[in-house]
Amino acid sequence: MTEDSSVERANDKQKPRKRIVVRSNGPYEAEPGIAIVDHLGVPVAAEAPVRLCRCGQSQTKPFCDDSHVARGFTDGRDPRRVPDKLDVHAGQQAYVFDNRGTCAHSGFCTDRLNSVFHLGEEPFIAPSGARLDDLINAVRRCPSGALGIGIGPARDTNLSDVDRPPQIEVSKDGPYRLTGHVELVGEDGAPIARNEGASQEHASLCRCGSSLNKPFCSGMHWNVDFHDPVPDPLREPTLFEWAGGYPALLDMTRIFYSRYVPEDPLLGPLFAEMSPDHPERVAAWLSEVFGGPRFYTERYGGYRRMVSQHIGKEIRPEQRALWATYMVQSADDAGLPSDPEFRAAFVAYIEWGSRIAVENSGADATPPPNMPVPRWWWVCNATPAARPSAIADDAQGANEVSVVLPGPDEEVQFDQHIRPLFRPMDRNSMLFAFDLWKEEDVSKHSRQILARLEAGTMPCDGAWPAERIALFARWAFQPHS
Template sequence: MTEDSSAKTPNTIPKRIVVTRNGPYQPDPDIPIVDHLGVRIATEAAVRLCRCGQSQTRPFCDGSHVKRGFTDAKDPRRVPDKLDIHEGQQAFLFDNRGTCAHSGFCTNRLRSVFHPGEEPFISPSGARLDDLINAVRRCPSGALGIGIGPARDAALSDVSRPPGIEVSKDGPYRVTGDVELVDEDGKTIAQNAGASHEHVSLCRCGSSLNKPFCSGMHWSVSFHDPVPDPLREPTLFEWAGGYPALLDMTRIFYSRYVPEDPLLGPLFAQMSPDHPERVAAWLSEVFGGPRFYSERYGGYRRMVSQHIGKEIRPEQRALWATYMVQSADDAGLPSDPEFRAAFVAYIEWGSRIAVENSGAGAKPPPNMPVPRWWWVCNATPGARQPAAASETPDAGETDAPPGADETVQFEEHIRPLFRPMDRNSMLFAFDLWKKADVLKHRRQILARLEAGTMPCDGAWPAERIALFARWASQSETEAASE
């Protein structure tokens, strides 16, 4: 089956996104919209999605494109529309650099095939066929394709899934599910040669060279989303990367490691096709995310029912845990000691509970709540001083506090107050060594300093808090006078 097999059946009405002229995207109201964690963004009616990058209500449009004078013309500096074909031992790989959104999924996960900054960019014989297919399918821009012959095969390159829009973190809209892009007149938006019709990345920062498609310029212009609650400790679910990251991990586990193992293969031979989705939903809920498993599959009682009578052996459990940790590495889940301590602790605890519940004659209690896992022994991100060399000294205080009549300077007086461990603990939300970030969140930071809950290992002395308060007040006065 070749590329033209992706054509719509006659009675199918495709979902659409209208790309308005010099304005926002208007998706059909029944296309689900989720954030980068896979959590549904509530919408009561038809919405307009910002694409100028300036809206104060992102991802929704607030009319800022009009004030900015946003235009959606393609930039002549864009990478040319050119489809490259790479023949390998097992398959042909197709790549159009003019379509690439530079998300790094291919280069970060399959370095034996994809070589950033090198020529040739692709070595199509550098991995197994299943890994090549997975890399192509995970490309959010649709720049990559694969075929057994010298034509892109949609059945291999794309995944059959319902329409959806993911608002990626500080990046583009990732559209999946064969959604049609049209202009205000209903005319189909032209795509580059070889581009997928099932998944595409749409510009959200307003600076793409290839509008409406993302060209990776969000990296160059430092596009960032607002941080809704920067001082709240992240859940394990959030720190892991949410449901998409956990699903990537479980798909790797059940497609790469389980089938090849003589002990685990028979145990999961009859699993449902959506078993990886079910496990990812369970882990999402356990790690502090939404009630995905309870709402979609039935909660704790359902999970327990899947283990009763299986008589899982200790050696099978040990392999399951080992391969799950390896899959976390393969999927690029965070490798910091704090997250991995909590992650491995649950994998060990949960898998041992599964063995207990699967034993002959076992009668596990059916109405227990889904467990909620947290950081282990308060080992939260940034709760310790890392051993790796830091780019700046571990000061924690200024060399010479400013005089009473002297202006408090950020670089000289404020930034040195924050140690590397303080900075690392907040990097998931903002950078304590960047003046713009600290200015933006100064009131929340001051409130935490005064309450003694920041930094994480002990309250600041009163004189240091007073210095920060003085700088914050001075900054507000300067902003008001501008």
């Protein structure tokens, strides 16, 4: 099985192409009918037609707020851009096509298939370095459309592209990822040419304002350190957000059902009749279970539909065990986070859910007809912020506390001076008793907290410096307004 859906493909061919008008020195104007989603696959509320920022300065990203006018944004192509040149790499099973002038440096190919795509090495592509299906999937996943593949010496559109519905994904800190054969036109309606060999199905469009190859992304967002607003660091992420949202889960289920299931003698026959969009359905279910939007309920029918699909399947324990093993393997293959906290929660759900699937699948099983879709959470409060990481990159920031010292005559304020002393992991480890981020709770227990700070028994990973303890004591003993 390949990743595409033949149903989608047939429908798509009949539809007229949607358009994006690229305004001169201004925003992108997307026609109604093009879905706009964030990097987690969650629809971004928008009135159609939509004006999308491409100067990188809007305060209402991804939407345009006319900042391009004040900034004097211009959209000329930079002569220093990488030349438009199609390279052809002949391999034993296929030819791989690559235009470095189109590449947006998302790194999907080098991250996922480094036996073929070599980061910083020449030749960049070793086209015989992987199985043909893995090679095809890597080409299709290239968001800029720089890569193509053909069995002969010409790019084969059917192999290189998947027909998807028209969509703009607002990637995190990066370009708009366009899919679904959307046509790009200038203000005068004239089509905007793409580089040689570029996909017509997908492309990456600059939204940082600094591309050398406007309107396409050239990877400059890395150089200019383009960043979206950071979400509230004090809010615990859902498993859905931590996993990378629907696109990451879909990547995983597609790998599962295309790489592992068909070839397995125990699982293959069970799924022989599955619907072509089964990977989408399971990804939607997992999105919902892991705390994301209610995709499965909205799109496919919720708990009843899911349970009805397992009834009577008579899943055997050895089939379940394989199912769980391959799912974890697919999570690795898809690059889902591998940190202990995420994997503990993920595996716990896979074990729990797959055992319920076995229970529900028996000939005389009577699963309850109306249950809510479960909402899974981090296990035993092992959230990402619950402990300092031992890995250098992760450790930075997680252990840091920003201490704001009040002036000698200034009143110590809880929100400004005290609350920031407690890290998420401190808060989590005390939540069973009280909340270190609530003034009322800390005030009520201030003498006990101070005693433990002075004794060095709190926090559990190391005592506070004397200056911080003194600040807490000053707040604890000052008359509270």
